[in-house]
Amino acid sequence: xxxxxxxxxxxxxxxxxxxxxxxxxxxxxxxxxxxxxxxxxxxxxxxxxxxxxxxxxxxxxxxxxxxxxxxxxxxxxxxxxxxxxxxxxxxxxxxxxxxxxxxxxxxxxxxxxxxxxxxxxxxxxxxxxxxxxxxxxxxxxxxxxxxxxxxxxxxxxxxxxxxxxxxxxxxxxxxxxxxxxxxxxxxxxxxxxxxxxxxxxxxxxxxxxxxxxxxxxxxxxxxxxxxxxxxxxxxxxxxxxxxxxxxxxxxxxxxxxxxxxxxxxxxxxxxxxxxxxxxxxxxxxxxxxxxxxxxxxxxxxxxxxxxxxxxxx
Numbered sequence: 574x575x576x577x578x579x580x581x582x583x584x585x586x587x588x589x590x591x592x593x594x595x596x597x598x599x600x601x602x603x604x605x606x607x608x609x610x611x612x613x614x615x616x617x618x619x620x621x622x623x624x625x626x627x628x629x630x631x632x633x634x635x636x637x638x639x640x641x642x643x644x645x646x647x648x649x650x651x652x653x654x655x656x657x658x659x660x661x662x663x664x665x666x667x668x669x670x671x672x673x674x675x676x677x678x679x680x681x682x683x684x685x686x687x688x689x690x691x692x693x694x695x696x697x698x699x700x701x702x703x704x705x706x707x708x709x710x711x712x713x714x715x716x717x718x719x720x721x722x723x724x725x726x727x728x729x730x731x732x733x734x735x736x737x738x739x740x741x742x743x744x745x746x747x748x749x750x751x752x753x754x755x756x757x758x759x760x761x762x763x764x765x766x767x768x769x770x771x772x773x774x775x776x777x778x779x780x781x782x783x784x785x786x787x788x789x790x791x792x793x794x795x796x797x798x799x800x801x802x803x804x805x806x807x808x809x810x811x812x813x814x815x816x817x818x819x820x821x822x823x824x825x826x827x828x829x830x831x832x833x834x835x836x837x838x839x840x841x842x843x844x845x846x847x848x849x850x851x852x853x854x855x856x857x858x859x860x861x862x863x864x865x866x867x868x869x870x871x872x873x874x875x876x877x878x879x880x881x882x883x884x885x886x
Contacts (some may be wrong), residue, residue, distance in 0.1 A: 593802055599618075599620050612635065616632070618632040626777055626821065628821050632781065633704070635701070635703060639700055644867075645862060646865065647692075649683075649834070650845045657704045661676075663695050663696070665693055666691060682741075686715070686719045689856065690866070728748065737760040741758065744758050744760050764812050766811070767809070774806045781798050781819070782816050783796075788809075827879050839876050839877040839878070
């Protein structure tokens with residue numbers, strides 16, 4: 574997934590949420606994916622007050638739509654992209670030579686590291702819906718060589734009222750096979766009634782309502798994100814439908830996010846942009862598009878600087 578905004582925000586995260594439980598709601602904002610007449614997505618992260626949850630730093634939900642997803646080749650650095658369709662299928666190609674379809678129940682995970690490019694085009698005739706996320710890489714892996722993996726056999730946590738497919742990281746005693754470089758959790762929840770989930774109290778967590786649900790006593794509307802803070806050993810949910818649990822160890826690094834890049838300084842982001850515009854070898858080439866690609870927007874006229882996380886209410 575690309576951030577196709579022509580004037581993308583500069584976003585940064587700083588260490589450590591406060592060590593206590595909170596319940597803070599965040600609304601999504603509508604973003605056209607690829608132009609004003611293109612498919613619309615609901616972007617709920619990053620927020621000005623909440624740039625990260627653990628290492629999770631970007632979250633779009635979309636659909637169901639009958640419009641085509643058409644995201645031409647574009648670059649990434651310093652992050653992992655996570656693609657999780659709920660209906661329909663998406664054709665993924667990247668500069669590593671990957672050429673796959675991803676369908677519901679399958680997870681695409683692309684590690685950008687030092688630099689990679691990819692495209693995503695929907696191929697199904699029916700409605701398309703799903704989730705697109707980014708995971709920020711820690712400093713030790715921010716410049717790692719790029720990689721791609723697809724997983725079709727993910728662990729499932731069963732408990733009264735909930736089935737949780739573990740996409741990334743660990744939930745309870747179940748760990749996803751998808752490569753994670755920081756302690757995190759990402760789980761697709763299917764709710765059939767009142768339910769309890771185990772959490773790590775030293776991690777911060779949030780829940781995205783794919784359908785309206787009640788989380789820790791708070792009603793969460795469709796597409797909204799409830800940030801839960803740290804200090805919880807369990808989570809009470811109620812309702813029927815789907816939700817997404819995100820969490821992880823509060824990210825220790827100060828990050829700057831701009832367009833499709835995650836870095837740690839203005840210079841790092843500016844270099845990545847210049848390299849993409851110059852078709853530098855670090856990003857490679859995505860075959861099958863006859864050279865078509867998404868150009869980088871202009872950098873803002875100010876130095877890219879960190880934005881501090883707003884303290885929870």
